[in-house]
Amino acid sequence: MMEQSVAIDVCKVGKMYDGVAAIQDLSFQVRTGEVFALLGPNGAGKSTTLRILITLLRPTSGQATVLGYDVVRDADRVRRLIGYVPQERAIDRFLTGREHLLLLGDLYHLSKEESLRRIAELLKLVDLEGKADQPAKTYSGGMKRKLDIACGLLPNPKILFLDEPTLGLDVQSRLRIWDYVRQLRTKGITVVMTTNYLDEADQLCDRLAIIDEGHIKALGPPTELKTGLGGDIVSVTVGSAALARVEPLASALKGLPFIRAVSTKPTGLDIRVESPEKALPAILEAANRLSCPVEFIEYHRPRLDDVFVAHTGHAIREEFPAAEEEA
Amino acid sequence: MNEYRQEIAALTMRWVRRLSREKFSMLFTLIQPMLFWLIFFGNLFQRAADVQVVQAPNYISFLTAGVVVMTVLNNGLAGGVDLLFDKENGFLERLMSTPIHRTSVILSRFLFVTTVTSLQVLVILGVAFLFGVTPATGFFGVAVILLIGMLFGVGLTAISMAMAFSVKSHGDFFSVLGFLSLPMIFLSSALVPLSAMPKFMAMLAVLNPMTWAIDAIRPLILTGWADALRPLAIVVLIMLAFDALCLYGSAKAFRRAIG
């Protein structure tokens, strides 16, 4: 079956920077034709993992193969099969968009005709035809990103690596880029991307790996990860005056039979419950008893952020950094 | 082999394009050495310099060899700057993620720096010619001058690129550059012949490869082949050793950055 063939095989890969481990013992596989995401907070080791796969970094331990080729021993073979869109806008301000693509055409050893044909196609795809002959210093952030993506696609890669493709883009440009990724998928290109946006991983990828502090914490399709949590999430917001009483409330709830897990967040608690009908009254009762006034309570099916919290013990980013001291 | 040529041609073209887009900086790098050093310095010291000491008909004709080698020095030492920027903004990473030969980027840089430097040297010799300095050894002599410039430039560019790959911040890079360049010029025979230097300066200047390049080029301009052959033979040996040393010293930084 096509679906099952392995495009990338990562086996116990680790990378140390000056004696400090950036990633440790990472193992996962990417299947041919899927969109695979590495989801994690800043500094989790996403870019490091990607750089190893595109042969720019040597792993300090373990090994990885891309389409059957070892990323260290057969690095040159690997480079011929992949495209890469780096996290930083790797753009030469003085070159025009078209000149970037022409340069890369030569670096991928395309013939002149082939290069020109593909460049025309790609400029159309990313909607940069109008700006193609202007120096890149006149481009907006979104246009630079589009040029980046065109550069990554120029070699007509079997696998495209995207490092944080939508970081810092406005909503429209993000949706646009999600569209490209979906188009690539229909063309059978395998896409490996990193992101720290939960919705992006949720909407876009077939499977994802949650990576935190250099370790993989969970791996699977987003839907499976969510149902795998079981139950629903009851989210309790307490008044800022009562934040000190959140901890006692949490410990009181932890013992109850239909409550699976309790995690604190800056504004209150997230409680994973078997059935909200039974749990809600008990939670409210406990809050009352501990005189911890509930400002707001709601419950929902598990979302990817709940999956993230369940596996890493913290939110991917603090939505309310100001509340951190109190938490 | 074809692929290799295609890569290097494209990468070198990129440096050329960048230079042509940076009109202001191009003007400065091209004009500064000849305007400042040759014309101002040459004429300024015309009265102060003793023709007996410099052993030349006038100070400009003495200075020409020095300005030629100074240009090689400055271009070589600055040869890594563009790679420094490429490293910092991730462009180098993009280049290295393509299936190019690992040496192509460095080679394209050598090619570009050497070509630009040679053109500049020709312009300097042209300006000197307008001030009445005619190379005594003619066109062939000019070709030999270019060759010495290239030999010296390779080592310098290698050091500069290795530094670009190794420094933590580009402030470091430019401090080292500023720190190296002036003493190299003053502790050489560029402005004053060794015989006219204080003893300890002359001793240091002898250790400066720049001195040897200048002392080989000077007779090519001032007197003729008879005086030039001996220093030429010496300078070729010294430059080969210098280049070997620089390349050997840089190899580790190159391998780490692009291996």
Ligand SMILES: Nc1ncnc2c1ncn2[C@@H]1O[C@H](COP(=O)(O)OP(=O)(O)OP(=O)(O)O)[C@@H](O)[C@H]1O
């Ligand atoms: N060149 C380097 N030298 C030393 N440490 C590094 C280097 N690059 C990354 N690190 C460290 O390795 C860890 C992982 O970094 P990495 O760039 O892979 O994170 P990331 O998941 O991509 O984060 P972000 O979302 O911010 O891009 C971090 O702790 C970082 O400080």
Ligand SMILES: [Mg+2]
């Ligand atoms: Mg990153």
